[in-house]
Amino acid sequence: HNVQEKSFATSVAGLEQLLLTENILIENVDKYADKLQEKVNTLKNLVNHLKIENGKALQDSKKYLHIPLNAFSLIRRMHNDWNPIEMFMVRPVGENHLNMIRKHLPEMPTSKDITEASEAIYRLQDTYGMETDDVARGIFNGKQYDAKLSSVDCVFMGMHMYGKKLFHLAVEWFNRAIETYESSDYNNVINHILGDIYYLFGEALAQEYRFNDAIVAMEKARELLPQDARLLHRKNDIEMRAKMYDGSPVKHPKREPTDNERGCSGQYVNKPSFRLYCVYNTTTSAFLRLAPLKMEILHLDPYLVVFHDVISDAEIQELKTLAKPYLNRSTVYKDGKAVAIDRRTSKYAWFGDNFSNVTRRINQRIRDMTGFDIEGSEMLQVMNYGVGGHYDAHYDFFNASDTEDVVRETGDRIATVLFYMTDVEQGGATVFPKIETAVFPRKGSAVMWYNLNNKVVGDDLTLHAACPVIVGSKWICNKWIRSKAQIFRKPCYKE
Numbered sequence: 001h002n003v004q005e006k007s008f009a010t011s012v013a014g015l016e017q018l019l020l021t022e023n024i025l026i027e028n029v030d031k032y033a034d035k036l037q038e039k040v041n042t043l044k045n046l047v048n049h050l051k052i053e054n055g056k057a058l059q060d061s062k063k064y065l066h067i068p069l070n071a072f073s074l075i076r077r078m079h080n081d082w083n084p085i086e087m088f089m090v091r092p093v094g095e096n097h098l099n100m101i102r103k104h105l106p107e108m109p110t111s112k113d114i115t116e117a118s119e120a121i122y123r124l125q126d127t128y129g130m131e132t133d134d135v136a137r138g139i140f141n142g143k144q145y146d147a148k149l150s151s152v153d154c155v156f157m158g159m160h161m162y163g164k165k166l167f168h169l170a171v172e173w174f175n176r177a178i179e180t181y182e183s184s185d186y187n188n189v190i191n192h193i194l195g196d197i198y199y200l201f202g203e204a205l206a207q208e209y210r211f212n213d214a215i216v217a218m219e220k221a222r223e224l225l226p227q228d229a230r231l232l233h234r235k236n237d238i239e240m241r242a243k244m245y246d247g248s249p250v251k252h253p254k255r256e257p258t259d260n261e262r263g264c265s266g267q268y269v270n271k272p273s274f275r276l277y278c279v280y281n282t283t284t285s286a287f288l289r290l291a292p293l294k295m296e297i298l299h300l301d302p303y304l305v306v307f308h309d310v311i312s313d314a315e316i317q318e319l320k321t322l323a324k325p326y327l328n329r330s331t332v333y334k335d336g337k338a339v340a341i342d343r344r345t346s347k348y349a350w351f352g353d354n355f356s357n358v359t360r361r362i363n364q365r366i367r368d369m370t371g372f373d374i375e376g377s378e379m380l381q382v383m384n385y386g387v388g389g390h391y392d393a394h395y396d397f398f399n400a401s402d403t404e405d406v407v408r409e410t411g412d413r414i415a416t417v418l419f420y421m422t423d424v425e426q427g428g429a430t431v432f433p434k435i436e437t438a439v440f441p442r443k444g445s446a447v448m449w450y451n452l453n454n455k456v457v458g459d460d461l462t463l464h465a466a467c468p469v470i471v472g473s474k475w476i477c478n479k480w481i482r483s484k485a486q487i488f489r490k491p492c493y494k495e
C-alpha cells in the first residue's frame, strides 16, 4: 500500500504534482472569469435594451405616456421583469469552478511546508555563505539563473528569519521585499501590502537596535496605513526603547566556513592525497575479468573509492520510475524510532533484493564492486533530495551501545555503496570532513567506502554529510552492507 507523506520541500519529485495542481486552479479561475464576463455581457445587453425604451420615454414623457401602448408596456415591464432581473443578478456564477478550487484547498502546502522550504533556502545561504540579495535575485555562485524571489516571497523568508531570531537576515529580506514591491491587482488580492512590509521591517530593525531606522520604517508604515492604530503604539514603544538603550547596533561579521562547508564548496582540492590513482578493477569478482570497472581510489584509510560508469542510464531510469510512487520523507533513528528531522531532508523508497530485475542486477553489481556477500544486508534505498535537501554530518554505522538489537543479527554497516543517479548542477556533494575528501555527484558513478575498521569497529574518520543541493534534483541509490556475512571475505584482525 502506498501512502505518500506530503512534504513538498523535501523532494523535487513531489513538486511536479503541485505544478499540475496549480495549472488546474489557474484554468478554473480563467473559466470562472469567462463565466463572470458572460454574465457581465448579458447584464450590459440588458441595460442597453432597457435604456432604449426608457430613454425614448424620458425625452418627452408626457407625449410618450399618452400613447396607451407605452403606458401598458411600462406597467407590464415594471410588474413583471424586475423580479427575474434581480434573480438573474444574484444567481451565483461559476459555482463549479469555485468548488473545484475549494476541493483542492485541503491539499495545499501547509505552514510546515513553508517552514521547511524557507529553512532550505536559509540552509543554502548559510552553508555556502551566500548574500541575501544574490539568493533573492537567483544568483548562485556567480551564475544568474532565470528565477527570482518576488516581494511576497521575500516577506515569507523575512518572517522565517525573524522567527529564528536571525534579525539581521530578517532586515535584509524585508528590505529586499520593499525594494521589489510593485502594486498590482495580484498583490492587492493576496493582501500583500507595502505598509505591512514596512511594519515588519521596522520590527526587525528594532530587534537589531537600529532604532532610528526602525522609527523611519514605522513612520512609513503609518503613512501607508493611516487607519492602523497598532502602528502608532509600536512606534512609541520603539522610541521608548531607543531612549533607554545606549549601546550600538548589533554587528554581524561573516563567519569562517566549517570543514564541512569548505568541502561542500569544493575547497578540498589542494589536498596532496587527492586523486590517488585510477585503475581498471578486474579482480574484485570473477565477472570483472570480463567487464572491468573504472575505479578511482580517493582514500586508503578509511578505504574510499569512486566507480565510474557503473550504473547505466536505463537502469537509473527504471529505478527512478519504480521509486516515484513510493517516495516518503526520509527518517533517522532516534530512541529506536524512525523520525523525520530537519537534519535529513529528502525522500526515499526501499526495495527488496528481488523486487524486480533491475534491483537484482544492481545487487549483483554491488557484489562485483565490493566483493562482499550481501546476504543479510539492507535493502536498496532510492532517494531524492529537493531544494536545499541535505543530510548533516553523520556516521552510517550504528552506535552499538543503544542499537544492539539492530546489529545482533547481521552485524553493523561495514560498507556503504552510493550510486549517483543524476548530475547535480550545483551543490549536493558527499563530503568527508575528517579526511577532507569530497565526491561530487556524476550520473552513473558510485562511491563506496568502509565504515568499520579492521577490528569491525566504527571508524571515526568516516563522518560524512550530503551537502545541500543548490540547483538540480539529486537522486541516489544506497546500499548498506552488513558485516556478519563477510566473516570469510574480510576477516577482522585481532588486537
Ligand SMILES: O=C(O)CCC(=O)C(=O)O
Residues within 6 Å of the ligand: 391, 396, 418, 428, 429, 430, 464, 465, 466, 467, 476, 478
Ligand atoms: O546523499 C549523499 O551524498 C549521502 C547520503 C548519506 O550519507 C546517507 O544517506 O547515509
Ligand SMILES: [Fe+2]
Residues within 6 Å of the ligand: 394, 395, 396, 464
Ligand atoms: Fe551516510
